[in-house]
Amino acid sequence: MYKQPHPPQQSTPRGWTKVSLSDWLSNWQKQDPALRRAHVARLVDTLSAPDNSPHVQQAMKEQAFQTLEMLSKSDPAAYDQWLPIAIRRRQRQFEKILAERQERSVEETHARETGHQPPRDRQQMAALGQGFHYEDIPLIDPTDLAFITENPQFLGPPPVYYNAFESACRKGCLATVQSTLSSETCTSTPAFLHHGLCLALKAGNPDVARYLLASGAPIIRRTPEHVLSSPLEAQIPLFELLFEHGWATNTPGMYGAVLLPSIMNNHTLLEWFLAHGADPNLGQQQEHCFGDSITNSCSALEKAVYRGDVEAVRMLLDAGAVIHNGFPLHAAAGARPPDWNPRNGYQTLSKDFDRSRIPVMALLVERGADVNQYQGPQRGNQVSNYAIVEAVMAGAVERVRWLLENGADPTVRGSWGSAAECVAKIGSQEMKLAVEAGLASRKWVDK
Incomplete structure (x- = not known):
């Protein structure tokens, strides 16, 4: 009897070579x-085997589900078997997520009450074949x-x-959005409204966005970043x-990441952010998915410096960016072109690109940067330690x-030796x- 091979998690069935998914189906x-029915x-x-079955490992069940899901795309009989199983799996997944959220909430409350740091986040589970993108979205159903x-x-x-x-949200057709949400068949949960x-936001449709917000769409941690995908004139x-x-x-x-470091190429938007209280010293931490920002970051300043943007650097410094939170002079000294x-x-930079970072270096030194500042290992990675070594390794003569000329010491030794x-x-x-x-x-x- 012919036995159809199982497709693995990727698109090519195990044991087959150079076979596309369409060919496999x-x-x-x-x-x-009859053979297809037997295989299904x-x-x-x-x-259907119990999770604790000694004869069926969890990996086998996952493989079987993915195979059945793949077959369901072209085989109605397989689809009829797959759908109720998929619905039950999603229900269990929903319950697990709610339980994990409740557990995390209890841990965070306890940490606040005792003054302790909350425990480091556990690895988030994957869903629907990919990682969660909106982990803090309200879930009703x-x-x-x-x-x-x-x-x-x-x-x-x-x-x-x-x-x-979906089309109306993208195209800005407010009437269609309104009629959809007012229909009896529409389930307007916060998650559905947030998707719209x-x-x-990405399409730059403020009228639709305003209506959805008024209808209960939540603003969660990743919502505002979609504005940066909209047309420039719509962003503010x-x-x-x-x-x-x-x-x-x-x-x-x-x-804890903030949007400020992502807008260094738009001075108008940067000015708006700073005028509305953006703190240039806030930045991302590494341990808590839903934690606060760190308050001694140099991410925004280092990004502006790396780009050689004197105006943006000046705006950030005037807004209170602290040079010694990071190593902006090192970033400017070692800056390389996008196609590097x-x-x-080893490559020598063009004179124009090389010189383009000197104005921001001069501004940083004028505002208090130390040309011989030592930079320790960053997140466990060795670095060159000194701005002049960064410049040498970048080929920036x-x-x-x-x-x-401004007092950098070419003899001081770092992890990779001195500049000399x-x-x-x-x-x-x-x-x-x-x-x-x-x-x-x-x-x-x-x-």
């Missing part, structure tokens, strides 16, 4: 109907899990009103709309000259001459 359709029955039996990922995944066809609603809100009106509904420029996102490829080995030692190993002839001149002048001695 086509081959399945060519089999005798075996998959269902595997999935198991069907809401379709909207916990960025791209909704329904069990079976979406609701009859869904496609028109995200679509409207959309942020103002969110601001009116309780969001603030310092509202923490996932792991580390696999190409003009920056090296500027740093030497690095130049001897990998530097161009022009770089070697620049460092030799700096060694002769010894300007760091007078600093």
Whole structure:
């Protein structure tokens, strides 16, 4: 008897080579109907086994479910068997998520009451074949899990009103959105409304977004980031709309991340954020998914510096950005062009790009940056430790000259040696001459 091979978690069935999913399903359709029914029955039996069954491992059940799900896309009989199983799985998943949220809430409350740090977040489980995107979205019904990922995944066809609603949110057709939400068939849960809100924000449709917010769409940690995908002229009106509904420029996102570092290329928006209280010293932490921001971050300043954006750097410093929260001078000294490829080995930068970072370096030093500041390991990774070594390794001859002229010490040793030692190993002839001149002048001695 022919036995149809199981497809693995990827698109190619195990034991087959160079076979697409469509070919695999086509081959399945060519089999005798009785054999197909028998194979589906075996998959269902595997999935029906108790979780503690000694004969069926959890990995086998997961493989069987994925195979049955794949077959259901082209085989009505397989679909009829798969759908109730998928609905039961989603119900269990829904209950598990609610239980985990309750447990986390208790832990966070206890931590606040005792003054202790909440425990480090556990690895979040995957859902529907991908990680959760909106982990803090309100969940009312198991069907809401379709909207916990960025791209909704329904069990079976979406609701009859869904496609028109989604299109209206994208195109800004407020009348269609209103009629959809007012219909008796529409289940307007917060998760469903939030999905529409995200679509409207990304498309730059403030009228639809305003209506959805008024209808109960929540603003969760990842909601505001969708505004940055909208047309530039729509971004400030959309942020103002969110601001009116309780969001603030310092509202923490996932792991406490704020949006400020993401808008360095838009001075108008940056000015709006700072005028509305954005703190340039807030940033992302690593331990708590729903925790607050750290208050001694240099992410925004370092990003602006790396881009060589003097105006943005000045705006951040004037707003209170603390240089010594991080290593912005190192970032500017080691900045490389977007097309730089580390696999190409040592590369000398073009004069124009090299010099383009000197104005921000000068501004940083003017505002108190130390040209010989030591940078320790970052998250366990070794770094070059000194700005001048960063510049040498970037092939930035003009920056090296500027740093030497302003008192950088080419002899101080870091994890990868001193600037003078690095130049001897990998530097161009022009770089070697620049460092030799700096060694002769010894300007760091007078600093």
